[in-house]
Amino acid sequence: MTMKAVRFTVPGAPPVVEEVAIPEPGPGQVLVRIGGAGVCHSDLHVLDHGAMHFQGPFTLGHENAGWVARLGAGVTGLKEGDPVAVFGFWGCGHCHACLQSMEAYCENWESLPNNGGGIGTDGGMAEYMLVPSPRLLIPLGSLAPREAAPLTDAALTPYHAIKRGLHLLTPDATAVVIGVGGLGHMAVQLLRVLCGARIVAVDVDDRKLEHARQLGADLVVNSRNAPEAIETITGFTGRRKAALVLDFVGIQPTLDLAVHLVGRNSQLTVVGVGGGTIPLTQWTLPFGCSVCTPLWGSRAELMEVIALAQSGRIHVDASYFSIEQGPQVLQDLREGKVVGRGVLVPDLV
Ligand SMILES: [Zn+2]
Ligand SMILES: [Zn+2]
Incomplete structure (x- = not known):
């Protein structure tokens, strides 16, 4: 089974839409069906300069939300269909900063295999995305994933x-x-x-x-x-x-x-x-x-942001596009044409 994805290849090359395999969740992992993936200036940074020391190609998209699609062996506490936001920076999970939920300040970030989906490994500009641990998934409650996706970074x-x-x-x-x-x-x-x-x-x-x-x-x-x-x-x-x-x-x-x-x-x-x-x-x-020079936010703060959105005290002014439109949305962002947030929605009709 394959899916369409917006991919980074090498620094300086434009993004491409390609068919890639739908991943299988391994032990401890969760497969998320993407409801929305926000298009961020940091994606342009990855396209132009690469993602730290991580090599491409990989799928872009670090502002993601969707529904739990499949659970890897041993994962409990979640069930298929649960709406979730994907916390974007994937730290080691066990250092002082990570234990405080501030994974963006992970002490071991330089030795990690990636810094998150869309930052060194496959992100959410696709129909599905693999998340390495359920600790990185925050319940959305009544919020629609495509409305919530930008909360994970833009908010x-x-x-x-x-x-x-x-x-x-x-x-x-x-x-x-x-x-x-x-x-x-x-x-x-x-x-x-x-x-x-x-x-x-x-x-x-x-x-x-x-x-x-x-x-x-x-x-x-x-x-x-x-x-x-x-x-x-x-x-x-x-x-x-x-x-x-x-x-x-x-x-x-x-x-x-x-x-x-x-x-x-x-x-x-x-x-x-x-x-x-x-x-x-x-x-x-x-x-x-x-x-x-703060970097991103913590998992605890993402819960707070989601609570603000759930009660209508903040909202993302989003425009929705298909995966195929991803490269154009990135170009529009580069040219300063996007007001609010552009969000890619895999099954946009
Ligand atoms: Zn971003
Ligand atoms: Zn850590």
Whole structure:
């Protein structure tokens, strides 16, 4: 039996849709029938640069949810048809970080056979996906898998990043979100439900800014003209500037902007892997400002994010596409054309 899958081959080559074998779950493993696979900027990073030291080819897709399809020998506690989200970073499962459910910070990540589906081994842009352990599956309850898939990264990553700066987000503080695409549009909603701080959304795309305004941003600013954007935002924040700046892009212009917007005794959080740099000296950042480079989130936090979505307090603005459309959606994402999140759905009709 075969299935269609969106595959990474070698760094720099475009993604291809191929027929691959439907995997069999071995002992301890679970086969998941995919209900949705989110299309993420990190997929472009894998396509362009490879996935760390892992060789292709493999199926892309690290934002996955679906239904339990088959259980490998010895797996208990799940049954066929259970709707589940797939936790994306697969750590060793037994180090200090993994035991705390923070597998993205696994101490043994360099010696693992992969870092998750779509990151060194087959991911979810296909009809089925093999998950190595039931510990990586989080029950979805009433949430539809295709609506939930982006929660595993596009919501979990900003959730984790915001929580690390949450103590700074008092009701008189300001949070700045740079880049309001897939992750940023979730960050705006998460800030709304997690704190009382005022929210400034920054992007170079007016459609995404309008989207952010609808989702609860107090001020939206186009940063194409950076000096003007800095003036507008610091006019809004006052001399205190932002208590938390979240950069979901991470390229040089956004990092330069972030440094101008963050206040003293605050936090600059870089999530986007855009390749920009911040020179770290006593004088390049405001005094007392910490810099944070969080990676993804924990399994416990994924449960919290799913709970927020189950109760309707956050939602993914998703557009749905077939597996065959995967390469085109990736190209659209590269060109900045995707508002919200693109999600591949294997049986899309
Ligand atoms: Zn991602
Ligand atoms: Zn570990």
